[in-house]
Amino acid sequence: MVGAACALYAARAGLDVALVDRGPVAGGTTGAGEGNLLVSDKGPGPELELALLSSRLWDELAGELGRAIEYEPKGGVVVAPTPEGLTALKDLAAGQRAAGVEAVDVPADRLPDLEPHLVPGLTGGVLYPQDSQVMPALAAARLVRASRARLLTGRAVTGVLRTRQGAVRGVRTDQGDLHAPAVVNAAGTWGGDVAALAGVTLPVLPRRGFVLVTEPLPPLVRHKVYAADYVADVASDSAALQTSPVVEGTAAGPVLIGASRERVGFDRSFSLPVARALAAGATRLFPYLGRVRAMRTYLGFRPYMPDHLPAVGPDPRVPGLYHACGHEGAGIGLSTGTGHLIAQLLCGGEPELDLAPFRPDRFEQEAA
Amino acid sequence: MRTDLVVIGAGPAGLAASLAAATRGVRVVLVDAAPAAGGQFYRQPAPGLGARRPGALHHQWRTWTRLREGLDRHIATGRITHLPDHHVWSVEKASGCLTVHALSGPEQEQPVTVRAAAVLLATGGYERVLPFPGWTLPGVLTAGGAQAMLKGTLVVPGRRAVVAGTGPLLLPVAAGLAAAGVAVAALVESAGPGGFARHAGALAAQPGKAVEAALYAARLLRHGVRILPRHTVVAAHGDDRVEEVTVAALDSGGRPRPGTARRIPCDTLAVGHGMLPHTDLADALGCRIDGVVGVAVDDEQRADVPGVWAAGETTGIGGAALALAEGHIAGRSIAARLSGAAPDPQEWERAAQSRAALRRFFSVLDRLCTPPVHWTEQVTDDTVVCRCEEVRAGTVREAVEQLGAGDLRTVKLLTRAGMGWCQGRMCAPGIAGITGCPQTASRSPFARPVPLGVLAREPQNDPRSPVESPAEENVRQYNVTHHRGGDRP
Amino acid sequence: MNPLELTRARPEPAFTVTFDGREVEALPGWTVAAALWAAGITSWRTTRRDGRPRGIFCGIGVCFDCLVTVNDRPNQRACLVPVRPGDVIRTQEGTGHAD
Numbered sequence: 001m002v003g004a005a006c007a008l009y010a011a012r013a014g015l016d017v018a019l020v021d022r023g024p025v026a027g028g029t030t031g032a033g034e035g036n037l038l039v040s041d042k043g044p045g046p047e048l049e050l051a052l053l054s055s056r057l058w059d060e061l062a063g064e065l066g067r068a069i070e071y072e073p074k075g076g077v078v079v080a081p082t083p084e085g086l087t088a089l090k091d092l093a094a095g096q097r098a099a100g101v102e103a104v105d106v107p108a109d110r111l112p113d114l115e116p117h118l119v120p121g122l123t124g125g126v127l128y129p130q131d132s133q134v135m136p137a138l139a140a141a142r143l144v145r146a147s148r149a150r151l152l153t154g155r156a157v158t159g160v161l162r163t164r165q166g167a168v169r170g171v172r173t174d175q176g177d178l179h180a181p182a183v184v185n186a187a188g189t190w191g192g193d194v195a196a197l198a199g200v201t202l203p204v205l206p207r208r209g210f211v212l213v214t215e216p217l218p219p220l221v222r223h224k225v226y227a228a229d230y231v232a233d234v235a236s237d238s239a240a241l242q243t244s245p246v247v248e249g250t251a252a253g254p255v256l257i258g259a260s261r262e263r264v265g266f267d268r269s270f271s272l273p274v275a276r277a278l279a280a281g282a283t284r285l286f287p288y289l290g291r292v293r294a295m296r297t298y299l300g301f302r303p304y305m306p307d308h309l310p311a312v313g314p315d316p317r318v319p320g321l322y323h324a325c326g327h328e329g330a331g332i333g334l335s336t337g338t339g340h341l342i343a344q345l346l347c348g349g350e351p352e353l354d355l356a357p358f359r360p361d362r363f364e365q366e367a368a
Numbered sequence: 369m370r371t372d373l374v375v376i377g378a379g380p381a382g383l384a385a386s387l388a389a390a391t392r393g394v395r396v397v398l399v400d401a402a403p404a405a406g407g408q409f410y411r412q413p414a415p416g417l418g419a420r421r422p423g424a425l426h427h428q429w430r431t432w433t434r435l436r437e438g439l440d441r442h443i444a445t446g447r448i449t450h451l452p453d454h455h456v457w458s459v460e461k462a463s464g465c466l467t468v469h470a471l472s473g474p475e476q477e478q479p480v481t482v483r484a485a486a487v488l489l490a491t492g493g494y495e496r497v498l499p500f501p502g503w504t505l506p507g508v509l510t511a512g513g514a515q516a517m518l519k520g521t522l523v524v525p526g527r528r529a530v531v532a533g534t535g536p537l538l539l540p541v542a543a544g545l546a547a548a549g550v551a552v553a554a555l556v557e558s559a560g561p562g563g564f565a566r567h568a569g570a571l572a573a574q575p576g577k578a579v580e581a582a583l584y585a586a587r588l589l590r591h592g593v594r595i596l597p598r599h600t601v602v603a604a605h606g607d608d609r610v611e612e613v614t615v616a617a618l619d620s621g622g623r624p625r626p627g628t629a630r631r632i633p634c635d636t637l638a639v640g641h642g643m644l645p646h647t648d649l650a651d652a653l654g655c656r657i658d659g660v661v662g663v664a665v666d667d668e669q670r671a672d673v674p675g676v677w678a679a680g681e682t683t684g685i686g687g688a689a690l691a692l693a694e695g696h697i698a699g700r701s702i703a704a705r706l707s708g709a710a711p712d713p714q715e716w717e718r719a720a721q722s723r724a725a726l727r728r729f730f731s732v733l734d735r736l737c738t739p740p741v742h743w744t745e746q747v748t749d750d751t752v753v754c755r756c757e758e759v760r761a762g763t764v765r766e767a768v769e770q771l772g773a774g775d776l777r778t779v780k781l782l783t784r785a786g787m788g789w790c791q792g793r794m795c796a797p798g799i800a801g802i803t804g805c806p807q808t809a810s811r812s813p814f815a816r817p818v819p820l821g822v823l824a825r826e827p828q829n830d831p832r833s834p835v836e837s838p839a840e841e842n843v844r845q846y847n848v849t850h851h852r853g854g855d856r857p
Numbered sequence: 858m859n860p861l862e863l864t865r866a867r868p869e870p871a872f873t874v875t876f877d878g879r880e881v882e883a884l885p886g887w888t889v890a891a892a893l894w895a896a897g898i899t900s901w902r903t904t905r906r907d908g909r910p911r912g913i914f915c916g917i918g919v920c921f922d923c924l925v926t927v928n929d930r931p932n933q934r935a936c937l938v939p940v941r942p943g944d945v946i947r948t949q950e951g952t953g954h955a956d
Contacts, residue, residue, distance in 0.1 A: 024778040025771065031781045137781035141771040151772050215789065215817060215932060216905060218956040252757075252784055253905065253952060257820075270652050270813040272460045272469075279823035290821030291477070293932070296791060297813050401918065403939070408917060414886025419864035474938060475930055494919045506900035506912040513916020517936070521891035522860040525899070525913070548860040608910050609899050755914070755922055758906045789921030789932075794914070816918075 001030040001136055001332050002324050003186035004143040005339030010184075013343045017149035018178055020171065022156035025144060026137035029188050029331060032300025034211060034248065034256050035136040036224065037333040040076040040128035043092060044099040046357035047309055051330070052100055053353060054337030055130050061336065065146065069139040070251040076131030077106070077114050079122045079285070080228040086123040089228040093126045102129050117220050117288045131224055133248065136332045152178075160198040160321065168198070168320030182346055184322045189303040191311070191325030195360075200317045203363050204326045206301035208262045210271065212278045215293045216253030224248040225285060226259075241274065245281030247289075255289070257282040259329070266301060302329045305363075312338050312358035314345060322346070323360040370483040371397045371449070372706055374468045375490060376456050376649065379407020380435070380688045381680025381695035382490035387438040388699025390447040394706060397449045397482050398439075399456055399470055405439055406432070407492055408512065409688040411519040425519050425544055427580065428688065454480060457818045459487055459649050459676075466675050471818065479822045486675050486702050489663060490695060491646040491815075493681035497533070498641050498739055499753045499761070499798040500746055502604030502613075511541040511640035524550050526635035530613050532556035532601040533640040535737040536687070539584035541638055546591035553632050555588065556615050560598035563736040570732040573725060576689075600740050602629060604637050613637050622741030641739045643685040644797070648815040650678060658684075660807050667720070668711060669698035677702055685734070690726040693719040744801050753802060754795040756788020761802055768803045776805045789817070872942040876901070883940045890916075890923055890935035893946070901925045901935060902949045925949050 007019045021027065037058050042048040062071040080086035093103040104127040111118055111125055144151055152173075159172035160183060170179035185202075187194040195202035226246040246258040260274045275297055283290045303326045305311065310331075311323040324342050327334050341351045373389055375382045378400035386396045398405070406412050410432045413419040423429040442448035454470040461467075468482045495510040502508065507526060511533060514525055528551045531542040542555045564571060571578060588595060602614040602624055612631045616624035645662035655671040655678070656664040662685070663671050663678040671678050679698040680691035696719045704711035713720065747753065749762030767773040767782040776792075776799060779785060785799050786792030791812045792799075800807035861868070869885045876893060883892035890913050893901055900910035902924050914922035916936050923935040927946050931953025940946075 024774050026781055027778065031777070137778070141767075141773075141782055145771060153772055153774060212820075212823075213787075214820065216952045218952050218954050220954070220956075252787075254787075269654055272458060275813070276823055276826065279820040283820050283824045290824070291819055293817035293819050294814065294823055295789065295812075295817050401937075413864060413866065416869045416885030417861070417864075417887075418867035418869065419861075420867065421863075421865040424863050424865075425860070474941075475933065494915060494917060504909065504911065506910050509913050510915050510920075513913060513936070516916045517891060517894065517913065518860055521887050522864060522866060523887070523891045523894045524860060525894060547858070548863055549858045755911075755920065758904055758909075789924070790919060794920045794922075 001026070001140045001335045002188065002327065002338055003184070004140040004147070005335035006184050006186050006324050006342045007149040007339075008143045008147040009339040009343035010346055011147040011149050013347045015343075015346060017147065018152060018180070019144060019147075019149045020152045020155050020157055020173060020178065022154070024153050025151070026140040028190070029300045029302060030140050031137045032211070032298050033136045033329075033332050034258060035070075035134045035139065035332050036330070037132040037134065038076060038128075038224070038330065039096070039101050039130045040078055040103075040126070042096075042330075044095045046354070047330070047334075048096065048099055048101070049353055050312075050334050050337045053340070054334050055132070057336035057340055058132060058134070058333075061143075065142050068142050070135035071132065072134075072251055073129075073132045074223050076128040076224040076226070077111075077125055078128070078226055078228055079111065079118065079125035081122055083123050085228040089126055103127070104129070115222060115225055117286050118225070119285055119287055127223075133224065133250070134332065135251065139332065157194060157197065160194075160318075162198075162318070166319065168318060182320050182322060184324055184342055184346075186324045188325050188331065189301045191303060191323065195315075195323065198315070198318045198321050200315060200321075200361070201364065202311055202323060202326070202360055203306055205263065205304045206266055207304040207328065208260070208264050208267065208299060208301055209258065209329065210260045210274045210278060210297050210299045212257040212275060212282070212294050213296050213298070214255040214257070214289070215295055217249065217255055217292065219249050220288065221247055221249040221255055221286065227285065241277070243274065243277040243281055245278070245285050247282050247285055254295070255292070261302075263304075268299065270297065303331065304328050309357055310334065310338065311360040312341060313351075313355040313360060315360045317361055370465075370485075371395045372484060373397070373486045373488065373702055374399060374466070374482050374484040375488045376459070376468065377407065377490035377492055377680070378402065378405040378450070378452070379490060379492050379680060379691065380409055381492075381691035381698070382407070382488065383435045383439060384692045384695030385488050385490060385677075385679055385699035385702070386448055387435065387442065388696050389703045390442040392700070392703035394703050395447060396442070397451060397484065399451045399454045399468060399482065401453070401455045403452050405436070405450065405452070408516060410435070411516055413520065413522050417522055419522065424547070427540075431692070451480070451482075455816055456649065457814050457816050459653055461653055461673065461675070464675075471816075471822065477819055477822065479825065486677065486706060488698055488702065489650055489671070489676065489678040489682050490680045490691075491649060491682045493643040493645045493685055494793065495537070495640045496642045496644050496797050497639055497794065498743055498801060499751055499795070500601060500603055500743075501748050501751045502606070502610065503639070504752050504755055505604055505606050505610045506608065507606070507610035507635055508604050508637045508639065511537050511638040514636070514638040515541045515544055518544055518548055524548050525638070527551060528553055528634045529636035529638055530554050530556060530601070530615070530632055530634045531638045532613070532615070534558045534739055535640060535642045536581075536733060537640055537643070539581060539588070542593055543584045543587045545638070546588060546593055550636070552588070552591065552593045553634050554594045554596050554615065556596045556599045556601055558598065558600045558618060558740050559737050560618075567732050567736060570728065574729045577729060600624065600743070601637065601639065602746055605631070610635065610637050618740050623745065641797075642734070642737060643681060644793075645682045645685065646815070647682060648812050650676070650682070652813045652815070667713065668701035669694055670701065684727070686726055686730040690723060690730065693723040693726065697723065747798075747802060753798050754783075754785035754788065754792075756790050756794075757784040759783050759785040764799055764802055773803070774805065776800060776803070776808065779803055779805065874940055874942070874944040874946060876946045877948055881946075887940050888936055889925060889927060889933070889938045889940045889944070889946060892940045893935065901946070903951070905951045908950075924953065926953055
């Protein structure tokens with residue numbers, strides 16, 4: 001998705017773009033995501049600024065591609081089961097509002113107006129009208145098509161070509177070299193591997209997540225709904241399984257249920273305990289779902305970086321190399337902003353946001 | 369207490385394995401989705417129908433009688449526990465123990481759990497149907513479906529039927545429908561007699577099969593059924609149900625021969641293009657699946673996950689006799705392995721010979737019974753190819769030609785074809801053909817849909833019984849869990 | 858010859874169920890699909906997108922084309938669910954769930 005967005009904005013800025021992927025379009029984490037475009041789960045800071053920029057750009061894109069990518073500006077509802085949770089949630093929302101987020105406090109007795117099937121007894125919540133959704137695989141494929149970039153799928157990058165001075169001059173693939181003065185690393189969870197081909201380190205780690213998919217339903221879940229504990233805490237480096245309920249309908253009918261996080265490498269095996277935990281979380285929020293059937297699960301690997309911020313911008317260690325990866329679970333949402341900023345950089349302009357917090361070499365500096 | 373062996377599927381393979389294992393002292397729980405044992409091949413009329421001559425719709429009735437009597441005997445001694453109406457949705461392997469999760473009850477909402485040291489997957493297969501214009505009309509159904517309804521409930525789909533497609537199932541289906549009073553207007557088979565003549569040697573190695581086919585053909589003749597070899601159904605027509613089908617002869621290149629198309633009025637089209645194995649449970653367990661052939665097994669019918677065996681159609685399509693041989697071998701292997709001994713293959717030499725011969729026979733048959741080479745040319749862009757999600761052929765073609773999809777997973781992501789209730793089991797072969805993408809075995813972590821409320825409940829561990837159901841008090845109330853997590857979707 | 862005659866069946870007494878309000882006779886041991894077929898009914902569901910009629914396709918519980926609402930429970934597979942006296946069977950539209 002991030003690669004598709006980079007291609008789109010770079011091509012629209014007048015550049016000649018080739019998009020290379022060793023797999024198909026949306027074959028990595030994109031095809032395994034829910035397609036969230038969220039501002040609600042981000043506290044004030046650089047990531048929220050990127051999310052707000054991205055949100056505006058998605059809204060623009062929706063004008064030309066909205067239906068084709070199943071864009072739904074449906075809003076998010078965060079609910080708090082306990083008074084303490086509600087206090088923390090309202091504090092977060094106040095901070096977000098100051099940073100430009102639309103956030104509407106919803107008292108407990110108004111929650112049923114927003115989500116009639118929510119479990120009774122919640123203490124309140126916050127509505128985030130800017131939260132939206134797309135069908136991520138369609139979004140990636142349609143953005144690629146709209147970019148008119150040369151799409152080279154099934155072609156693996158095996159090396160980064162450098163000049164004698166060390167600057168990037170293209171990539172080597174298993175089907176020949178591609179020459180270009182700039183290379184953008186949008187390899188998501190595998191971004192560390194591409195960086196390594198250029199001789200630099202980029203600490204991107206996989207964080208596995210499962211999504212449960214239900215039978216098709218009418219729009220019983222109208223927003224993206226999740227519990228406040230999902231955002232209550234920020235930085236975890238735990239490898240252990242964590243789940244918190246995230247429930248949302250889709251344009252096509254099925255309800256998607258997340259979210260689990262585990263650091264188990266690239267293990268693709270099905271885990272019944274994770275599926276059970278997701279089902280338990282969802283049925284606690286929406287008791288109605290207890291009799292609804294799950295049809296399948298899918299899994300993906302979020303590109304996770306130690307400080308939970310992506311790497312966006314030029315790599316000072318390798319002139320001509322740009323990174324646009326490590327967005328963890330927010331890559332679909334943050335892709336438009338990322339692509340837009342990368343295109344500004346590629347054209348020699350001043351990026352719209354301060355990219356210092358996203359510097360790709362920031363971990364090296366810490367280590368030094 | 370837990371049982372030694374869970375057998376999933378009470379068709380020929382599962383029954384043969386259960387009997388072979390139980391005879392050797394293994395405690396068996398036989399889990400099956402149907403209300404009575406027999407599987408698809410030996411599907412019996414429901415007891416309430418009081419059929420006094422059920423064998424009229426079957427052949428190899430004596431084999432069935434022996435299996436049935438053996439099962440009854442072992443049930444009486446308690447060696448085999450038969451759980452009919454139990455739909456297995458997952459088999460889980462944890463710390464050396466295999467746990468089988470099933471749903472029971474009329475609405476399939478009661479969770480049941482069985483633990484065992486060994487599991488035999490004898491989950492059978494289902495019919496492959498390739499799409500054509502009109503195939504979603506009511507009255508168009510699988511050949512095997514028509515047969516299952518007839519055998520199990522003694523009802524027929526209509527008054528006048530066309531049986532079409534390719535493969536060894538079409539003859540018995542047409543014969544069964546004709547015997548049950550349906551006017552079979554034609555049996556349309558895309559394979560021609562030429563191929564059979566060229567492989568006469570290999571086919572004659574199974575004289576029983578040739579006799580079987582000849583008997584069916586004679587019966588069809590008696591009922592005045594027209595057999596149309598090297599013909600294909602081009603389209604089914606009707607408004608709210610099938611009223612006519614267009615049938616055409618095939619030229620040597622496998623295309624409908626111009627000028628040969630004709631319409632046959634009918635209210636039923638029973639169609640099939642061979643069979644596919646059920647491999648979901650094996651796949652979720654991490655067993656190796658051999659392309660679209662089936663679960664990969666060794667000479668003892670062991671899958672490559674310790675404790676898991678597989679037999680019958682799930683390891684490759686080959687009919688009831690092959691399933692019996694494989695099941696028998698699996699049962700003996702399991703009995704030996706569970707007692708800590710390596711089995712002696714000499715003991716099942718006859719079954720192994722029969723297995724080898726039948727596998728050869730069916731690999732020849734598989735090459736002969738193929739759909740018309742250019743069948744996808746008949747699939748118009750507005751033909752629905754994914755029945756569940758109503759995805760049309762044109763949309764699928766666009767995903768490949770315009771959006772860069774080059775494999776079935778990407779086609780699914782971009783079109784929803786294969787994302788519906790059946791999880792692509794019905795449409796995958798058709799979409800593979802239309803897109804030119806290789807077909808892989810159907811994979812879904814759940815072998816069938818499971819209510820979220822069931823999924824949410826951990827099974828209770830009752831040490832007294834091998835069969836467990838969760839207690840109501842185990843349903844958790846909403847409580848807040850504070851994860852210290854970078855909680856992102 | 859019909860299949861009951863062919864197998865010399867002596868069914869237990871028939872009972873009545875309703876399909877979209879109309880009375881339909883059923884035999885013990887039948888599935889919902891068998892009862893509907895016997896009454897000449899071949900479709901009992903309309904699809905989510907195009908509203909097209911569907912009925913039995915695979916007949917063995919794999920394809921989910923024969924989904925039907927029985928006693929207000931949607932998405933039951935007619936080819937598997939046994940029919941019981943007094944069942945209220947309704948044509949299922951769309952997802953089968955009320956909005």
